[in-house]
Amino acid sequence: MTLQYKITHVFCPLQLPDGDDHSHSNDLALSEALCHSASSYYRHLDNPIKGHWKCVEKLLHNLYEATRLEQLEETLVSSQLESMAVGDVVAYLIRAQNAAVVFRRGAEETIAESFEVSPTVAAVMSSCDKLVCSYPGPAIAVPNVVFGDAVFRLELAHFLCEMNKDNLDAAPTTRKAGTTVSETRDTVHPRYITELLTGILRAVGRPADVQRINKRIGDDVVWRNSHLPWRRSSLWLIIRVVLQTTLARNGLGVDVYKAFVLFFMNGLAGEAVGHGMSDDVLHWISAKLSRRLMKLGESAPNWLSAYRAVGVYKHSKAVV
Incomplete structure (x- = not known):
C-alpha cells in the first residue's frame, strides 16, 4: 500500500x-x-x-x-x-x-x-x-x-x-x-x-x-x-x-534538481515493475520518465541517460 x-x-x-x-x-x-x-x-x-x-x-x-x-x-x-x-x-x-x-x-x-x-x-x-x-x-x-x-x-x-x-x-x-x-x-x-x-x-x-x-x-x-x-x-x-x-x-541549479527527481522516480519505477503493477500504470510511469529525460536534454548526465534507457526497456517489455 x-x-x-x-x-x-x-x-x-x-x-x-x-x-x-x-x-x-x-x-x-x-x-x-x-x-x-x-x-x-x-x-x-x-x-x-x-x-x-x-x-x-x-x-x-x-x-x-x-x-x-x-x-x-x-x-x-x-x-x-x-x-x-x-x-x-x-x-x-x-x-x-x-x-x-x-x-x-x-x-x-x-x-x-x-x-x-x-x-x-x-x-x-x-x-x-x-x-x-x-x-x-x-x-x-x-x-x-x-x-x-x-x-x-x-x-x-x-x-x-x-x-x-x-x-x-x-x-x-x-x-x-x-x-x-x-x-x-x-x-x-x-x-x-x-x-x-x-x-x-x-x-x-x-x-x-x-x-x-x-x-x-x-x-x-x-x-x-x-x-x-x-x-x-x-x-x-x-x-x-x-x-x-x-x-x-x-x-547547483535546476538541472541537478531535475536530474535527482528523475533518478528518484526511476527507482520507484523499478519497484513498480518488481511488484507487478498493472500495465496501464507502468505505461504511464514510462511515459512520464521519458518526458522528463527529454526535457533535460543534453544537460542530463550520461550515466543517468544510460540508467534511464535500461529502465525504459524493462518497463516497455513489462507492459508488452
Missing part, C-alpha cells in the same frame, strides 16, 4: 483514488524513500558537487526524523534548529495550518520562509491546466544572535508544534440546512503561519529579499462516497520546493 501511495502521488496517474489516502505511515515511507535515493545519488556526483549535496542529504534526513513522529516534538525541533550550521536548511510541514516553514542558516542571519502547501479546492477545480504558484511566500531574516538564543528557539519550536496540531478558525465554512458549518473537505487558510508567525519574526528581524521560483502544480480533487477528497501529497510538494530552491541558491 505504501508503494501504491508513492506511485500515485509522485506520478499522478490517470486513475486516482476516490478519497483521501493520507496516513502517517505513507508520509514516512515517502520521506524514507527520498533519503535513501539522496544517499544513492551522492555516489554518482563529481567531487566538487558532493560537498553541496551533503546539505541536501541532511535536509532530507531532518525532515524524515520530524516525520517519524505523528506530531512534531518540541525537543526534536529545537535540537534541529540548534544544530544548524552555515548553509544548512530545515523544513517542517505544519499540517493543521496547511503550511510549510523553512529555515536557512546563513553566516549572520537565519532566513525563515513559509508558504501554503495545498491550494484551495476552488483554485484547483477552476483551472483548465496546472496551477502556476510562486515559492516561497513571505521571508524574514532573523539575526543569528537572536536565533541562537535557547529561549527563542524553545518558544519557536513550541509555537510550530502547537500550530501543527491545533485546528483554529482558519477553516473555510459553508451553509447547510440554514446553518454555517466548517467545510472539512476544503483546505484551511495558512494565515497563522504565513501572517502571524511572519509578523512575530519580523519584530526581531527584517523582510528578506530571496530568490523565488514558479512551479506548475499538478493537483486534483477527487471525491466519491468518502469523507475527504483525494489531494496530492503536501509532503511531496514541500520536498520538491525546498530541494529546488536550495539547489538554485547554492549554485
Whole structure:
C-alpha cells in the first residue's frame, strides 16, 4: 500500500483514488524513500558537487526524523534548529495550518520562509491546466544572535508544534440546512503561519529579499462516497520546493534538481515493475520518465541517460 501511495502521488496517474489516502505511515515511507535515493545519488556526483549535496542529504534526513513522529516534538525541533550550521536548511510541514516553514542558516542571519502547501479546492477545480504558484511566500531574516538564543528557539519550536496540531478558525465554512458549518473537505487558510508567525519574526528581524521560483502544480480533487477528497501529497510538494530552491541558491541549479527527481522516480519505477503493477500504470510511469529525460536534454548526465534507457526497456517489455 505504501508503494501504491508513492506511485500515485509522485506520478499522478490517470486513475486516482476516490478519497483521501493520507496516513502517517505513507508520509514516512515517502520521506524514507527520498533519503535513501539522496544517499544513492551522492555516489554518482563529481567531487566538487558532493560537498553541496551533503546539505541536501541532511535536509532530507531532518525532515524524515520530524516525520517519524505523528506530531512534531518540541525537543526534536529545537535540537534541529540548534544544530544548524552555515548553509544548512530545515523544513517542517505544519499540517493543521496547511503550511510549510523553512529555515536557512546563513553566516549572520537565519532566513525563515513559509508558504501554503495545498491550494484551495476552488483554485484547483477552476483551472483548465496546472496551477502556476510562486515559492516561497513571505521571508524574514532573523539575526543569528537572536536565533541562537535557547529561549527563542524553545518558544519557536513550541509555537510550530502547537500550530501543527491545533485546528483554529482558519477553516473555510459553508451553509447547510440554514446553518454555517466548517467545510472539512476544503483546505484551511495558512494565515497563522504565513501572517502571524511572519509578523512575530519580523519584530526581531527584517523582510528578506530571496530568490523565488514558479512551479506548475499538478493537483486534483477527487471525491466519491468518502469523507475527504483525494489531494496530492503536501509532503511531496514541500520536498520538491525546498530541494529546488536550495539547489538554485547554492549554485547547483535546476538541472541537478531535475536530474535527482528523475533518478528518484526511476527507482520507484523499478519497484513498480518488481511488484507487478498493472500495465496501464507502468505505461504511464514510462511515459512520464521519458518526458522528463527529454526535457533535460543534453544537460542530463550520461550515466543517468544510460540508467534511464535500461529502465525504459524493462518497463516497455513489462507492459508488452
